[in-house]
Amino acid sequence: MNHKSIPILMYHNIDPTPIGTATRGLNVRPKLFRSQMWLLKKLGYKGLSMTELQPYLTGKKQGKVVGVTFDDGYKNNLIHALPILKKFNHSATCYIVSQKIGGINEWDIEKGIPENPLMSEDEIRKWINGGMEIGAHTQNHIHLSNCDIEVAKKEIQQSKSDLERRFNCPIDHFCYPYGDYNNEIVNMVAKAGYKTATTVRKGRVNNKENLLELPRVAIRNRAIFPIFFIKLGNNLY
Template sequence: MNIPILMYHQIDLPPARGTPLRGLVVSPGSFARQMSFLKYLGYQGMSMRDLEPYLKGARQRRVVGITFDDGYQNNVRNALPILKKHGFTATCYAVSNMIGGVNSWDRDIGVEQKPLMTTQDWRTWLQAGMDVGSHTRTHADLTQLKSPDAFDQIAESKQELENSLGCEVRHFCYPYGRFDSTHRQMAQQAGYITATTTQRGRVQSGDDPYTLPRILVARAAHLGLFAVKIMTGYDSRRDK
């Protein structure tokens, strides 16, 4: 097994040069070309839910996971039509207490505040065959919390999303990529099937399902680099 799981954040027009975290905003045109390229290469883009049997080794196919962190409204506006065009699915990790709000966790570092998906946006996402994962209740840095509070962020976000959206939430993502072995155990205890990180690399046979690596797709990634990231161990080498 050798499965790339792509990590996106926003699909929108990038902000002005010098804006913090500008690299995490991929233009709709770039995203469209990347998805077309995956289709051309024979990959099937899949949500974490649809990827489950491939992660377990029960099925074999040229597949790639597609994930979005935070739940920006521009994901449903700009990414969803492109995903549907190619017959792909994707998982978007929601911050359960901030549905319909903005990315206020980034305010102090000067990141532009953008609208997050509303409840209706999430229903549109689900009705299109997409998947919802959890990204805690408030986009919390778990490593800065006491254990009971960290578990509340992990477990209650699952319940809140399931109650508000009427769907099963099986997958989790650590905010900021920050976690330790205790948080890994909490994710498993809360009933998630997988948890994704910001560690770079493709999923290999035997990888812990609660510390899955991903491949960051940044604003500046041209198609050549995108292909290298998908088809080689480029990201694994960069993380060493």
């Protein structure tokens, strides 16, 4: 395995029941998630939140690490992922849509994707108190490159301040909804003071990567054991 590039795993739902065909690919069953987290540990890897991962991304620290991220802030992350992460001593970052806390995935509904509950304020506190981290995923899960500049700026800046105020912790990490961004959006994210931002571009992070355009490795339910292993160690997927 090439230790010079670091995978950042991207998860959405950790859920035993397939919510619908449209989301099936984004659901990972808890049993499988457990096997993946076990395997990481077995191979000597530590799963890290973005804050803990950052020194490895910049080359300040060396080690066998992977980033672990969850998009959108689903309630099933707290119920199914948190106990497993804790059991295997990994940490993770969950990207929260700051104006949808306690709501549902409204942005998916028109695509025919069924409703899926998001963590409430109390549940996000439990996630944080469980040793995990939160990051920002805009206020309303919008397409940032496809809206008014002022709206994009507000969504980027205020999702940070919404979460900082509500949870009284620094929010240093951002994730572009739909992986949608351009140079102007990256500049806004930098100006807002975020230290890292993740995309849906496939790949592992090498030492030349811009911290505000980080690629990730999508883990879907079809990522059975051997495939998960290959995804961890190989850029050719």
